[in-house]
Amino acid sequence: MSAPKTSRRTFLNTTAKASAGMVLMPHFNINSAKPKLSDDIIGHGDYTYRVHKAWGDLDPNTTPVKNCHEMVMDSQGRLVMVGDHTQNNILIYDKSGKLLDSWGIRYKGGHGLSLWNDGEEDFLFICDTDGAMIKTTLDGRELLLIGHPSEYGAYEKDDTFKPTESAIGPNGDIYIADGYGSQYVLQFTKNGEFKRKIGNGRGTENEQFQTAHGVCIDNRDKTNPTLLITSRASNSFKRFTLDGRYLEEISLPGAFVCRPVIHGQQLYAGVCWSSETDFVEGDMTTHPTRTSPKSGFVTILNEQNKVVSNPGGTAPTYKKGKLERMLQKEPIFKHCHDVCVDEDENLYVCQWNANRTYPVKLERV
Template sequence: MQDQPSRRQFTRLAAATAAAITFKPFYILKASPKADGETIGHGAYRYKVHQGWGNLDAAQFPVNNCHEMVQDSKGRLIMVGDEVKNNILVYDRSGKLLDSWGHEFPGGHGLTLWNANGEEFLFICDPNLGKVFKTDMKGKILLTIEHPSKAGAYKETDPFKPTESAIGPDGTIYVADGYGSNWILRYTPKGEFIDKFGGTGDEDSQFSTAHGIAIDHRDKANPTLMVTSRAHNAFKRFTLDGKYLSTIFLPGAFVCRPVFKGDQMFAGVCWSRLRYLNQTPNSGFVTILDKSNKVISNPGGTKPVYQNGALQLMVQEKPIFMHCHDVCVDNDENIYVCQWNAKKTYPVKLERV
């Protein structure tokens, strides 16, 4: 299954999906799962749910929204959230807390790990502050990217609410203004503005909630940029200098950032279209795509179905998750799920079976 390359095909698939759901309302769900200890997913990508994996003493280490998680070269799992008592929680793979820090990120949202020739750094996006911070692994701020108007890239009145960053092979910093003006901004490794592309709209090269961004190294000779267009239920692929290439349409799935592990692409789905094709609260799941960008498993969601090469509507099947905001995949291919607006729950582990 190749990337769907055109806006016309996007529209045609959306119309076909709407027609199909009129006659097959399988989104009316009645499942009452055990949840903890249950096995979810499809095909070769099935997982046992460990809901209490990341639970901590909420009085000492509270969370509000668990936004994103990355794994460093030491195997530590590093989570960012928007609770200023401890924006960063560092776990080992057993769920034990190793460290906590960070009090200055009231909107702590995007977390990117950059390994620069063996030295690791974090990039933290805070849409509340309208800034992106590069830090060392202990939280020392080394670089701050502020409102693009300071570089002449925005008007002062243009909203800038960055949600995610990615670092290119040459150190170029990409910032997704997902809650602001939907531009993807490029900066030098020193934080100097280069240019921007995208913006808000329904053209192929534009975005509706450019929530996530990552470098796709699966074709090692030709890395590309994968960008979320969440309200379009899509990922969009670009060259590293910002030229639009294609769209991966994921009908029903309000996906967050793309996460690559091996030949697979993983993503948390924050909402699905459970009711009358509307964005429905508490309807998240996880989706997994193969190297050809075909969906192969939806842990917590309906089994992916293709008809005449077109992916059909995907929705939550079992109410295990509320709003899956991010996933982190460890070296044993276990998945750790961070949730937004989920009653202040800690990350959930999905153990590969």
């Protein structure tokens, strides 16, 4: 259950780190100048943003990425990103886009990243779709590893386990979304002891998921925190109690949303694809392509869970209280996979399958 005492990470050498601190376009020569900041303004209503596409660009020869999957902000205001390049699974930026640190381990499926502070220290929870959830310190020392759920009596040995996201409850309980596997959310104690499975596997019933890609603690009601779980292929979030009882579904037509991110009273999410056709059961469960001709934007919901802005997408429209289908409008993004929000409400967008690009900053206007 626990990881070995010795760390399995391998740091980049000092020279590589120094070189990686240069901020460069990934497809430019090392001597090329950084391009001018964009004048593009995107979004709707009170939530509009200036696009800084080159904000997080580094030298790919020293600090390469494959997919920039997710990002969180630590208690020091640093931006921590996870990806699936084992030379540097973790990139740590300051808010200007300067690289502060990077480390790589063995996480070929580095996908989900959550941060939890126990009152004294920040910890990272990394989901590797190769079959593990790992708790680490900010410098990569492994503290806890949760492997295949058959080890805890939750699955059969032949059941698929490809975790995509985790969330930490108010009492330290760990919730793991098996989004590319058997479509459950698994609840463990903070020490890694199994408690329960949440949901009823793959399907379209209330308690079932079509790609349980993300999970978060919705603490906007301080007296009654709940779980929000992504059902990406059915274009929705589903709300459960912390002990796994289904409550409601938040429908987002056309939007293949990734994990929900709570900041203040708003809910943010990256939209990996947008679809002009309705979901069909059993189709588009992981990486839909046939029915998603336009892809990628950010969606923002208010405290009533109404969409108020879609940066990069069509304006949200409600008719008789029902949300109309949402699609990409400006081709600024490709497969938005996550959104991180800083204290000034600027957004940092990570993208999947987007030509090995680094995070993009959206400056709040």
